[in-house]
Amino acid sequence: MPLPLYLLAVAVFAMGTSEFMPAGLLPDIAADLDVSVGTASTLTSAFAVGMVVGAPLMAALARNLPARASLLGCVLVFLASHVAGAVTSSFAVLFATRVVAALANAGFLALALTTAAALVPPDRKGRALAVLLSGTTVATIAGVPGGSLLGTLLDWRATFWAVAVLCLPAAVGILTGVPARPGPRDSSAGPSLRQELAQLRNARLLVVMLLGALVNAATFASLTFLAPLVTDTAGLGELWVTVALVLFGAGSLTGVTVAGRLSDHRPGAVVAACGPPLLLGWPAMAVLANRPTALLLLVFTQGALSFAVGSTLISRVLYAAAGAPTMAGSYATSALNTGAATGPVIAATTLHTPAGAAGPLWVSGGLVAVALAVRVSLRNPVSGLAP
Structure with a gap:
């Protein structure tokens, strides 16, 4: 794989850290800025909505610009938004910086x-x-x-500063390692924006976007509410929440790495092999959540399966949107973040039901079941997109 890909991954690391970090910082942010925890939680929603809207918007605005300049601009805006967030004493300003950061993140991705x-x-x-x-x-x-951990040892502002610092090597890497025009970005040399948007009438593209959104919704439905499952249901200490997050991340890295080697030529096989275990794993996790060893093992397994299936489906979006060379990435990004935004909202409705902390796991199982049912009913639209 070309070196520029790894340089881009560094920026994705910084942005991914920022996207998920407020979950562990909300109480401190609320206390510092004199708002309720519920109000502070809107920072997460603002970021998710910004990602969904920002992906196609930013891609359309930047489609005629050199790739390197566009990517660098997104990273610098992302950096500046975190500096502004780190120094503000106003929740409204912090909220605005999260929206701006989400737009930059969406555009970059x-x-x-x-x-x-x-x-x-x-x-x-x-x-x-x-x-x-x-x-x-x-x-x-x-x-x-x-x-x-940094927020615990210092304060939430230190975490924002750390993300801003992470953006610096990413910016240098993009400036020095990414070609100015790695692909067709001049509208005169390719389809117009209208033609690229018309690809959204492609039924196969819409189906694969739907499948990707459903699987990602299932992933984030449970990941968002992992902490109470670990501390309340399994009866483990708060430190084990970090352990569980690390296990999920290690599983997701394993899944995306293995699937990445197969998804180009055997996407249907990846989904067929990993989809059913992913479906069964969520209810199994709900039933066994009071057994710490089983829970932690399933956290790793579900992370691997979720990202194996999810990354394969998102790669199919890129293939299905081949007629939209400058907008395909935005379609994939919107699918991912539609799932990330809606999954936790659906899962939250189950927390005060008899299912309790395990409710989100049942939601995840249901979402995966819908995705697999759609795939089967439409005669495997995933493998039909092999190059």
Whole structure:
């Protein structure tokens, strides 16, 4: 894989750390800025919505600009938003910085997905995507737990400063390592924006986007509420929440790495092999959540299966949107983040039911079941997109 892919993954690591870090910082942010924890939690929603809206918007605005300049601009805006967030004493300003950071993150990821696909031969998009998404998985292993620890030892502002600092090597790497134009970015040399948007009428593309959103919704439905499952249901101490997050991240890195080697040529086989165990794993986790060893083992396994299936489906989006060379990454990004935004909302409705802390796990199982049912009913749209 080309070196620029790994440089892009460094930026994805910084952005992934930022996306997930507020979960462990909300009480401190609320106390410092004199708002309720519920109000502080809207920072997460703001970021998710910004990602969904920002991906196509930023990709459309940057489609005629050199890739390197666009990527660098997104990183610098992301950096500046974290500096502003770190120094503000106003919750409204902090909220605004999270929206701006989400727009920059969405734009970067959309552009990075498209750039990654252009840096490799047409039949290696899945492997390129795996390298790129490894930045997110490493963020869950090291970045998010590290940010939580830093916030505990110092304060929440230190975590924002740390993310800003992480952006500096990413910016230098992009400036020195990413080609200015790794692929067709001039509208005169490719389809117009109208033609690229018309790809969204492609039923196969919409189906694969739906499948990717469903699987990612299932992933984030349970990941968001992992802490009470570990501390309340399994009866473990708070330190074990970090251990569980690291295990999930290690599993996700394993899944995306293995699937990345197979998803280009055997996407249907990846989904067929990993989909049913993923479906069964969520209810098994709900039933066995009071057994710490079983719970932690399943956290790793579900992380691996979720990212194996999810990354394969997102790579299929890039293939299905081949007629939209500058917008394909934004379609993949929107699918991912639609799932990330809706899954936790659905899961939250089960917390005050008899299922309790295990409710989100049953939601995840249901979402995966819907995804697999759609795949079967439409005669396997995933493998039909092999190059």
